[in-house]
Amino acid sequence: MKQPSRRQQRGAALLLAMIIVTLVATLAVSMVWQQWRAVQVETAERSRAQSAWILSGALDWAGLILKEDARPSAGQVDHLGEPWAVPLAEARLSTFLASDKDNNADDGPEAFLSGSITDAQARFNLRNLIDAKFEVSPNDLNALRRLCENVNIAVSVADTLATGMKAAIVPPGAATAVANPPLQPKRISQLTWLGVDAQALQRLEPYVVLLPTETSINVNTASREVIAAVIPGLNVGDAERLIQYRQRTPFKKQQDLLAQLPGVSPDKITRVSLATNYFEVRGRLRLNDRVLEQRSLVERNQRTITVLSTERINSTDRER
Numbered sequence: 001m002k003q004p005s006r007r008q009q010r011g012a013a014l015l016l017a018m019i020i021v022t023l024v025a026t027l028a029v030s031m032v033w034q035q036w037r038a039v040q041v042e043t044a045e046r047s048r049a050q051s052a053w054i055l056s057g058a059l060d061w062a063g064l065i066l067k068e069d070a071r072p073s074a075g076q077v078d079h080l081g082e083p084w085a086v087p088l089a090e091a092r093l094s095t096f097l098a099s100d101k102d103n104n105a106d107d108g109p110e111a112f113l114s115g116s117i118t119d120a121q122a123r124f125n126l127r128n129l130i131d132a133k134f135e136v137s138p139n140d141l142n143a144l145r146r147l148c149e150n151v152n153i154a155v156s157v158a159d160t161l162a163t164g165m166k167a168a169i170v171p172p173g174a175a176t177a178v179a180n181p182p183l184q185p186k187r188i189s190q191l192t193w194l195g196v197d198a199q200a201l202q203r204l205e206p207y208v209v210l211l212p213t214e215t216s217i218n219v220n221t222a223s224r225e226v227i228a229a230v231i232p233g234l235n236v237g238d239a240e241r242l243i244q245y246r247q248r249t250p251f252k253k254q255q256d257l258l259a260q261l262p263g264v265s266p267d268k269i270t271r272v273s274l275a276t277n278y279f280e281v282r283g284r285l286r287l288n289d290r291v292l293e294q295r296s297l298v299e300r301n302q303r304t305i306t307v308l309s310t311e312r313i314n315s316t317d318r319e320r
Helices: 006-069 093-097 138-150 156-168 188-194 198-207 224-230 236-248 254-259
Strands: 088-092 111-119 278-287 290-301 304-316
Touching (some): 006 111, 006 290, 006 304, 093 111, 138 156
Antiparallel strands (some): 088 111
């Protein structure tokens, strides 16, 4: 058998060396990619944890403001002239740490924080549609119908919501009234489960809320559309007059409100109050090219603040 020549041996050795180099390079690239991916995952996780921590701090800030507002000396009335109603304008996070000598305002990532507290009882509570006997409340259904008229959507939307809420909210242990009942919605966006058109829901969303219990409307914070809906016989123009009055002098007593409503008896304003127990806290963190928003529903019982639900939304900051 003829032995391979020296030249052929050198060619085979070179080919084998190239194959080995290729394998090593492939393994090296794979290892570098895995390491890069691990670093990216760790960075994202750290950023997520930091963002959650910062937004939790913003929620604590809101709780302190609401707790301070509940002091007996502050009165038992909530209105838009109080500190809780002033939004926190976007500010660089390091400015909050300026009093700490251990923190340098020029260090750390570009992080900006903003937030606001809004009165959840300034909107019509859809939970009011179902009374204590788990039946549709006629007065509240009529109020929702008027609200639909005020925001220029079909009145039938109110009936659809009432029917859906009754099917979704049943007494514990009781049989459902319909087959395959809808899930009870927890957020306004979930009202489409009850058969509400998305376009109508978008128009109605700023004026309604879903709270865990029946509540009244705070006339000191509600919009004219909502006020005109919950007080029978009132139109949007009359409600606008009430808003202009409260901007000068917030209502302190029911008698003050009735004085501005000639011909309206006290039994017509049973769903109207001057104080609030439920608030919505919004926090917005802008970190580099990412934006994290958090919405929380809180309940204030005297000076006790309870967080009922929290929703976080991640999005890319398209303004930068």
